[in-house]
Amino acid sequence: MAEARVVHTVDRRLGSRQLAALLTGTAGEHPGYRALAHGVRTLLLDGRIPLHTRLPAERELAAALSVSRATVTAAYDVLREGGYALSRRGAGTWTELPEGQRPSNVAAFPAGNDLIELASAAPGAPEPELMAALAAAGSMLAEHAPTPGYHPYGIPELRAAVAERFTRRGLPTLPDQILITTGAQHALSLMLSLLGRQGDRVLVENPSYPNALDAIRDAGLRAVPVPVTEDGWESDLVESSLRQTAPRIAYLVPDFQNPTGSLMPREQRVRILETARATGTWLLIDETIADIALDVPPPAPFASLAPQGVGEQVVTVGSLSKSHWGGLRIGWVRAGSRLITELATKRVPSDMATPVIEQLVALHLLRGVDDVLRERLPRLRAQRDALASSLTRHLPEWRWQLPPGGLSLWVDLGRPVASALAGAALGHGVRIEGGSRFGADPGTHEHRLRIPYVLPAELLEQAVVRLAAALAGDLRGTGEVAGRRHWVA
Ligand SMILES: Cc1ncc(COP(=O)(O)O)c(C=O)c1O
Numbered sequence: 001m002a003e004a005r006v007v008h009t010v011d012r013r014l015g016s017r018q019l020a021a022l023l024t025g026t027a028g029e030h031p032g033y034r035a036l037a038h039g040v041r042t043l044l045l046d047g048r049i050p051l052h053t054r055l056p057a058e059r060e061l062a063a064a065l066s067v068s069r070a071t072v073t074a075a076y077d078v079l080r081e082g083g084y085a086l087s088r089r090g091a092g093t094w095t096e097l098p099e100g101q102r103p104s105n106v107a108a109f110p111a112g113n114d115l116i117e118l119a120s121a122a123p124g125a126p127e128p129e130l131m132a133a134l135a136a137a138g139s140m141l142a143e144h145a146p147t148p149g150y151h152p153y154g155i156p157e158l159r160a161a162v163a164e165r166f167t168r169r170g171l172p173t174l175p176d177q178i179l180i181t182t183g184a185q186h187a188l189s190l191m192l193s194l195l196g197r198q199g200d201r202v203l204v205e206n207p208s209y210p211n212a213l214d215a216i217r218d219a220g221l222r223a224v225p226v227p228v229t230e231d232g233w234e235s236d237l238v239e240s241s242l243r244q245t246a247p248r249i250a251y252l253v254p255d256f257q258n259p260t261g262s263l264m265p266r267e268q269r270v271r272i273l274e275t276a277r278a279t280g281t282w283l284l285i286d287e288t289i290a291d292i293a294l295d296v297p298p299p300a301p302f303a304s305l306a307p308q309g310v311g312e313q314v315v316t317v318g319s320l321s322k323s324h325w326g327g328l329r330i331g332w333v334r335a336g337s338r339l340i341t342e343l344a345t346k347r348v349p350s351d352m353a354t355p356v357i358e359q360l361v362a363l364h365l366l367r368g369v370d371d372v373l374r375e376r377l378p379r380l381r382a383q384r385d386a387l388a389s390s391l392t393r394h395l396p397e398w399r400w401q402l403p404p405g406g407l408s409l410w411v412d413l414g415r416p417v418a419s420a421l422a423g424a425a426l427g428h429g430v431r432i433e434g435g436s437r438f439g440a441d442p443g444t445h446e447h448r449l450r451i452p453y454v455l456p457a458e459l460l461e462q463a464v465v466r467l468a469a470a471l472a473g474d475l476r477g478t479g480e481v482a483g484r485r486h487w488v489a
Helices: 016-026 033-045 058-065 069-082 127-144 156-168 183-195 210-218 235-245 266-279 321-328 337-351 356-367 369-394 418-427 457-472 476-481
Strands: 085-088 092-095 178-181 201-206 222-229 249-252 282-286 314-319 331-334 408-412 448-452
Touching: 016 033, 016 058, 033 069, 058 069, 069 085, 069 092, 127 321, 127 356, 156 178, 156 331, 156 356, 178 183, 178 337, 183 210, 183 249, 183 282, 183 314, 183 321, 183 331, 183 337, 201 210, 201 235, 210 222, 222 235, 235 266, 249 266, 266 282, 321 356, 321 369, 356 369, 369 408, 369 457, 418 448, 418 457
Parallel strands: 201 222, 201 249, 249 282, 282 314
Antiparallel strands: 085 092, 178 331, 314 331, 408 448
């Protein structure tokens, strides 16, 4: 029996001029039908055309590209044959992905000590500082031990310290504008469930941080992807998507975006703030990676650019996971104090509060944050450069740009083999995610790999050697893992 196929709503459309502009970079001027089909497929896999988007009518696209209508008809046929498009009489032609190219189930962790972990872009803890903070937390525990220890808003001293850091970074903040959470991930899902209702639209970057995309889906919200590359965001596209779809929320990672590493310029931030004000969209700004500024001064908080009256529409989440350690599970939300009260009420039924001991450790780590970053950033810079030179040596055909900050390279493999390569890499002792895990539309970004540089240079060199060996092997035999999903951070 043929397997039933999920029918998707096709409620996005791509104008002929918009597609023609995108195609000039990939298919060239006046393309033949094969080049045209290849161009559309590349744009889809790269996430620059969203999945389930209606393509322009053949006649319109032919006119926009100055090619014959037969060329477009033949190109659409090629796309359909390859599984990259579907058509229905009266409904037109829309983008699709071949069945096998959709991420599906979660794979178990493979065992073994020799495995090099490249699926997480999360550094280990700064050990002496963590031990010292633990000791200091222990001595402060006496003050807390006689109390019940439930703090849905977070312990007052940590709320004050987080508020003080925002203020120091240029965004005056009071402690009652801060809620302490169990990591930024918790902060994100809390905010999504507080602000969003089933079926609401959420503007997201494509590619983006996979666990946020999953949280958006789990909350029953609909992602509206806008492309981001290592060259950044296209202001016009972000603004037109905001205006056309008036999403309830826009989830953005403006500081060293995960996975592209892009840093949003100030001017673009200001324009997004203005547009979001006009469309009544909440801006959910993820600053988890903001501290990892490698080649540029640390960016000021996004909300500090908000004019009077718009600030309330900006909600910022952050955490200690990248500046210190993900294992702490300490994050926060900064928002208006009324929203913070609603949030605290919302979190109680699920986890009551974040553990006091971890908050005390975080308090001490936060006091020494500048010292930790002074040591951490040069190391990451050196590891980033080491990874780049290993790639140049062993995989010279791969392309990437050095990001100004963040924890990973977003590498273009030149062909859509990332999932198969990730599957083969496991057999060579490297755990890594294919680019499609980061696609807002599952299955896109198949020619990309996110390679973190959080490990020492020698290990990165070994990992690259293993990836090169995996690539040189037979990727066809690994087809069955193309749909697997790993845990990533
Ligand atoms: C952009 C982004 N947001 C949130 C998180 C999750 O952070 P946390 O460990 O604080 O939950 C990550 C972790 O990788 C991330 O990259």
